[in-house]
Amino acid sequence: MNRSIRTTVIILVLIVVLVFGFAIVRQAWVDQQTASAPAPDLSALHTYVYDQGRPLADYTLTDEHGKTATVQDLKGHWTFAFIGYTRCPDVCPTILSTLQDTKARLPAAIPQPSVLMVSADPERDTPAALNRYLGYFGPDFHGLTGDVTTLRALAKSLNGDFSRREDSEGLVQVDHSAHLALIDPDGRMIAVLQPPHEPDTLVQAYTRVYQWARQQQFRPGDPAN
Numbered sequence: 001m002n003r004s005i006r007t008t009v010i011i012l013v014l015i016v017v018l019v020f021g022f023a024i025v026r027q028a029w030v031d032q033q034t035a036s037a038p039a040p041d042l043s044a045l046h047t048y049v050y051d052q053g054r055p056l057a058d059y060t061l062t063d064e065h066g067k068t069a070t071v072q073d074l075k076g077h078w079t080f081a082f083i084g085y086t087r088c089p090d091v092c093p094t095i096l097s098t099l100q101d102t103k104a105r106l107p108a109a110i111p112q113p114s115v116l117m118v119s120a121d122p123e124r125d126t127p128a129a130l131n132r133y134l135g136y137f138g139p140d141f142h143g144l145t146g147d148v149t150t151l152r153a154l155a156k157s158l159n160g161d162f163s164r165r166e167d168s169e170g171l172v173q174v175d176h177s178a179h180l181a182l183i184d185p186d187g188r189m190i191a192v193l194q195p196p197h198e199p200d201t202l203v204q205a206y207t208r209v210y211q212w213a214r215q216q217q218f219r220p221g222d223p224a225n
Contacts, residue, residue, distance in 0.1 A: 040212050046194040047205040049212070053188025057157040061146035064130035069144055071187050078113040078210065079183040083160045083176045085121035086133040091178050092117070094197075096137045099180075101199040102206070103140070110207055112140065113182075118155055119145040120162030120176040159192055182206065184213055 039049035056071050063069040080099055084092035099115050106112065117134065119125040122145045130143035144151070155161055160177030167173050180202075182191040191209050193202065 037212065037215060040208050042191075042205050042208055045201050045205040045208075046196070047191055047209070048194075049191045049209055050189070053184050053186060053190045054157070055188055056183070057150075057153040059144075059150050059154050061144045061150060061154075062127055064127055064134055064143045066127040074116075074183050074187040076185055078111055078185060078206075079116050080113050080206075081116040081118060081158055081181045081183055081189075082179070083120050083155050083158070083162050084117045085119055085174050085176070086125050086129050087121065088174070088176075091176075095178070095180070096134075096141065098197045098199055098202070100137050100141075102202040103138070105199055105203050107207070110210055113206065115141045116183075117141070117143045118151060118158070118160075119143060120151070120155070121164060121172070121174045122146060122148050122151055123164075124172075158189060182209060 039051045042049055056074070058071055059069075061069050063073075082092075082095055084095065086092075096115070096117075103112055103115075115134075115137070117130070119130070125143070125145045127145060130145060134141040134143050144154070152162065155177070158177075158181040160179065160181070162174065162176035164172065164174050178195050180193040180197065181189050182193065182205075184190040190213065191205070193205055
C-alpha cells in the first residue's frame, strides 16, 4: 500500500472515530439533560415531595352535589386534599380558611388548585351538609362522602386515617389526620404538607412543587418543550 492510500485510510478512520465519538458525547449530554431531577427538599416548609406520584385508592363516592365522584375527577388540575368533617370545631375550619387565604395569595402564573375534603363523619356529612359548609369558602371547595370503608381506604392512600366514637356522655367524637395531600393533574399524590399550615408557607411549597413537576414534564430535549 503506497503512502497516499495509507494516508487516506488513516484520515477516513479518524473521521469515523470522530463521528462516533461526537454521537456518544452528544447522547450522554442529552441523557444528562433529560434525566429526571430529584424531588426538591422542602423540609423547611414542612413538606415532603415524592420523586414519583403515588396512586390513590380507587373509589366511587358522592360529592357535595349528590353526584357520583371517582378518582378520574381529580385529573387535569391540582388539588389540596385533607380529611375532615363539617362539625369539626377547630381544625377543619382553620385548614379551610388557610387554604382560602393561600389561594388568594398565589401568583397569577401558578394554576389555582381545588380543595377536597374527604369526610371522616359520613353518617352526618350528607351531600347537602357538605355543600352548605364548603360553599362558604368558595366554588373550588369540594367534599366526598359515602361508604365509610371506601372513605377510609382513600384516606389511607392519602397517608391519613380517621376514627369515629362516642364518649361517655354519648356525644360523637371524630379523630382525623390534619395534614394536607397535594394531588397532581395525573390524580396522584405528589406531596404531603404537615401542620402547622400557614398561607405563605403553603404558597411557597405549592409553587416549588408545581415548578419542579413542570420541569419533569417539559425537560430539555423533550419534543413537547
